[in-house]
Amino acid sequence: MPDVTRIAVAGFGLVGKRHAEAVRRLPELELAAIVEPDDAARKLAADLGAPCFGSLDEMFDRVQVDGLILATPTPLHVEQGLEIIARQCPLLIEKPIAVTSAEALQLTSAAEAAGVPLLVGHHRRHNALVRRAKSEIDSGAIGQLRAVQTTCWFYKPDHYFETAPWRTRKGAGPISVNLVHDVDLLRHFCGEVASVQAQKAPSVRGFENEDLAAALLTFRSGAIATISVADSIAAPWSWEMTARENPAYPATNESCYLIGGTRGALSIPDLRLWRHESVPDWWSPISATNLIAEAGDPLSLQALHFARVIRQQEPAIVSGLEGLRSLEVIEAIQLAASTGQLVAMETPKAAEGSAPLDAATRYKRAENV
Ligand SMILES: NC(=O)c1ccc[n+]([C@@H]2O[C@H](COP(=O)([O-])OP(=O)(O)OC[C@H]3O[C@@H](n4cnc5c(N)ncnc54)[C@H](O)[C@@H]3O)[C@@H](O)[C@H]2O)c1
Incomplete structure (x- = not known):
């Protein structure tokens, strides 16, 4: 090699543009092609200097990547992903990997059978501040991780939905589109989820999805996380509005994750580590140390x-x-929110060291547990 x-980008929309620009900027990578059926978007893409094609087939027939x-929009991921895997082409698929876990399983099984690398664009894990937070937690800086509070509130303007109507349809509400990022991070920090409870509220703008939800996740470690997500609340507390990953979002100096342990607590993205002077004791002063994380664009690092x-x-x-x-946890949240009942998630077998990377590694869900 x-x-x-040589990396191609398919879908030159909101996030595809950022991927294409990130790839083009990196000297180690070459933006080999862009695939985009929309004429206007393809004209914009042409400015990046890479060959542009209207379909995957056309691109694969003409360029080596x-x-x-x-x-591309999530509902297209399974069909296009399978096509790309059949071409033996390594694939980084945007999140969520698919609309349903059954579709996601088709993708992971096909990739495994073909021996093709399949990655998912949960780019926050590439953010240096997430790496720093994870290493602090793993080094015991907060003692045993007991709880996480996550807020994911923002207001998406009407034109966000008008320009891409798929965003108003089933499967594209904030539980699937936004919370999947937070679920991935919570799994990263806390390990695998044991059970899920949730509530949701219908969209006030009349879209097919919820626009507000709250979930309570219990982890196999015993930790508990609470999450609240809304795309119709005007507020400063969300990863998007605080982490400074994407200049499109005016940043606030707030935090959106509070992580509590037996010896201290950590807020992110401001990376403040809170500890008492000596032993943990609510009658002794507690103060914060500001931790440092290197800057860097997570999409480029990814x-x-x-x-x-x-x-x-x-x-x-x-x-x-x-x-x-992560998608299975999202489905469990959807199920718990629709039924009002606790959803238990079975231990993935791969986590216990048996049958790695095959269909048997999936969670099984059970209602009424
Ligand atoms: N990682 C992140 O932070 C992040 C942010 C936004 C969106 N996403 C995810 O990225 C995906 C795209 O979301 P978006 O908001 O950029 O959507 P978008 O609607 O802005 O862009 C999708 C683009 O794909 C193009 N497209 C449609 N059919 C195609 C086809 N057959 N082949 C190639 N291109 C095609 C559309 O014309 C459009 O330009 C979704 O899965 C979404 O959940 C991830």
């Missing part, structure tokens, strides 16, 4: 990681299976 890794980032996975230099950080597991 030549020194430069080492990997592809799939940033693209570089994708190239290293393609070159077999490192294993996938967020594999298709990881994307599938």
